[in-house]
Amino acid sequence: MTVLAPDEGQVRARDLSALFAPRAVAVVGASNDQSKYGNWLSVQALRMQGRRAVYLVGRRGEPVLGEPTYRTLAELPEPVDLVVIAVPAAGFEAAVEDALAAGAKAIVGITAGFGELGAEGRAREAALVARVRAAGAVLLGPNCLGVLDSTTGLSLASNPLPAGSVALISQSGNMALELSRFLTDRGLGFSRFASLGNQADLGAADLIRSCAEDPGTELIALYCEDFGDGRAFVAAAADAVAAGKPVVLLTVGGSAASVRGAKSHTGALTSDSSVIDAACRAAGIDRVTSPRQMADLLAALHRFGRARADRVAVLADGGGHAAVACDLAEAQGLSVPEFGPGLAGALRAGLPPSAGVGNPVDIAGAGERDIASFTRTLRLLLAAPDVDAALLTGYFGGYGSYGERLAAAELATATELGALVREYGKPVVVHTMCPDTATSEELRRQGVPVFAAVEDAARCLGMLARRAEPAEPPGRPDGSGSGAVTDDGYWTARELVRTAGVAFPAARRAASPDGAAEAARAIGGGPFVVKALGLLHKSDAGGVALGLTDADAVRAAAQDMTDRLAPPGFCVEAMADPSGGVEIIVGVRRDPRFGPVVMVGLGGITTEVLRDVTFALAPLVPAQAKELLLRLGAAALLHGVRGRPAVDLDALAESVAAVAGLAAAHPEIAELEVNPLLATPDGCLGLDARIVLAD
Incomplete structure (x- = not known):
């Protein structure tokens, strides 16, 4: 298993000095119409006069708020570092080109009508981002409310906000306004405010890194609905926390919408919220559920720290x-x-x-x-x-x-x-x-x-x-698995997991009932288990027979499955004795934002009934896997209860880490599950495995 260093492969902090500390700024779309963003932004921009050059640009060229305006950016008497664009969507690309030509190194896109509208809008955004990056500039938004930095006197947001030491990065303008009221009541305010909008170029991770380096920022607050590259987000937040700047997150989640199509227990038990919680634990992020809770925690952290x-x-x-x-x-x-x-x-x-x-x-x-x-x-x-x-x-x-x-x-x-x-x-x-x-x-x-x-x-x-100590962030999945997995059958899953380091009972494949009997004789001993191959949920379909005493019983069970299910073959296994162990489920599901997420819980048939599960980002080292196991509500079972011996927790943690690392190394695997994984005082034994390949 390859575990990358926390910062290996991560995008380094981008230079956002032109965004937060520009020498000269321009507002494109300046207006006297008090119902338009161009008016609100112009009002705020003019407050900066005397601190930096401020230019208003409007296609009519008429005075705005009593100040002279320019018809185009090309008419400005000097280059500008930051341009805020609040024009209709049809003219946004041209305005971006004009801004880059005027020397802008940062662009704030107030304009809506892009990625939030669908595929065509996303394609337009992608083209814009390519153009902006090629020019060595950055784009905040589009579809955002602006930017503010109280330490540099930058005021280019739709509303004034109180000054203080909290950096707010938000996808919601209303959340920012409500939080500002709560913080004012608690004697706090903002060092910075950045409205994320569609995150076409600059994402939450970029802004977290910049705020972590900002000497005027003590605390970082986020309202985020889309985390973009979730692993970059986790790494940036972990670095901020390690630098002594707590990160407090308000987000939405808990819906099963992202896992409706899940085909395994792992998928059925995972929600958006549980994945976000796992990401927060990995980074040391404090998660809250309302703006008021956020303000309360920020005030407490400001006063009492850790x-x-x-x-x-x-x-x-x-x-x-x-x-x-x-x-x-x-x-x-x-x-x-x-x-x-x-x-x-x-x-x-x-x-x-x-x-x-x-x-x-x-x-x-x-x-x-x-x-x-x-x-x-x-x-x-x-x-x-x-x-x-x-x-x-x-x-x-x-x-x-x-x-x-x-x-x-x-x-x-x-x-x-x-x-x-x-x-x-x-x-x-x-x-x-x-x-x-x-x-x-x-x-x-x-x-x-x-x-x-x-x-x-x-x-x-x-x-x-409940604040967690900053954890060692997980490595980034590197996709280094040897050979892509192309078959999702049980035998493939079983052998893949076994090769990764999880022991399984002795087993043989067979193509017929007679072949199954021969397999039992070759394994020797007994009892045996027969599993029909080619079925997604073998037990539910009647494709598993347990406790078969000899080869004749194996043949009879395989014949019965042939008559009812017509499977392409069978797996014959030596049957393990589960009476002295604890059945665990370990599964990994690939989240579209955060990548592979590992789940552990009580296994066997109780998994979906008890729902005693914990989550973490994969890959894991054994120490992280052990911590994950010990957070289970039923963790006492692993230590031994009512005369039962304790399981080999180190061996169990190594098996969990092996499964997590395997899934992380194979991006073609959407879901991987070992259920049950039998933990005993003498080690671990995988009793079943399942793979779901990505579409």
Whole structure:
């Protein structure tokens, strides 16, 4: 098996300086019509005057927004680095040619009407990209909303966006606008914004690499529906994460549309969403499910980085909120451990006798009498070595409604809480019934995440706790398999997998019932299995006979199959004893974007019933295969339960890696499956295999 280095064969970062830091820009399609993109972009472009040369180009040549315009780019007094084109689709190619002739090294295509409309549009896009690349330029879009860089003062998007340290790469303009509102509420903004559009030339991977190198970018946020070259996307994101710039992804998926035609268990169990999850794990990407979740996680990462959040202390000013917060935290996979006597005693010394101090901590009405108790209590919690994070829930933020004195004290306490969070560096989130008060705003100003719903606060900590450590990215499939596979029969599949390193029982092929009996005698011993060849799902069709004691029984079973199914031949195998092992399925399906994706799960007839499966991008090394196996819900079976011995996990991982590597080396294989793969204390044995060739 060949596993390439993570960056081998990857496209290196393209020079996007003309896109994000141009010396001179032009807007083609400038207009006074406030319903047109050409108008909106001109408004934003003119904000850059004084920082860089800005030229408006409109075919009428009339002033736009009170500024002079040029009829063509050829009339400009100097070359321009960046040209934004917002003209009807029929004139887009000519505008691109004019831009290249004017010296543009970056073009932003606002114009729609290309690849999103079908094959003809994609052909036009391909021709445009070839022309742009031949000129040494780059194209963002077409069918996009523009580009922005707050560190260079570039403003060529349809809407102004708040400045900050988050780079947003998005295929949806509305998602960008909604996220900007959420980030503004959390004190964050954008270092860069790039609207992907159709990704005809520049794709998500190109922009991730550029943002990872941008000193003004701390975090990278993506809304992506089409990942283009999925392996390049994974490699770029992995490099960004390794460079200390987290990547947070919002995407769509979960539909079975991409696997409706799947012919194996592997295909039936794989969805777009599971493939994307596998890609995210490979790259260390954090995946979220809504713009608000994205904003919450970005704010938490901005404030707390990679701090742990697994063991949570819950601090409340009421028993109800305390109990609900504990349930919600544990539902997020967090631990709410009981405190030891030392911490519990220290907490009790500063709280009323009725306070709960075991975790959760319920200050039992101390807030209105001694609001500083919040500060004292949180300090003790954050100083505890077995506390990773804290969730404060309840009425804090609303005590100011009881009068000016308490309002001032609560505001001062909020400032002190912010200082505590900075001092200890541990994640702290606050749920308050009063999220719109001066106290809540002070907490936000101090960098403490504030939530109006306790479930959102718990989920935020859960997202921090579930963040995977950056993994070793998978190699790129190199298609180096010796000889293309042209036959999808069982014998071919079996021998291909066996040659790759997965053991199978002794077997012989036979063309007739008499030949099957001879094969059994040649194998020797017993019992035997007879499998009819040439059938896609042998068991479902009655093409498998088990537990045949001798050659005569093998002949009879083969004759019965001949009478019912008329197969072209048979495979006679020595029958393995499955009683001392665990049946596993290992399969690989080739995804059109991310390439081969390996799946493991409980095998045999339980596969599609239990659906206990995990996924990863192939190829794998054995250590990665072992991690994949240990993520199964039924992983305890592999370690031995109720007196059953543990299986040879190293041998099982090597077999999984062998299957993954085999499929990755043969691009002509659309699906490859070994089911079951019998894992025993003494090693592994493949009991069935199936290949589906690409159309």
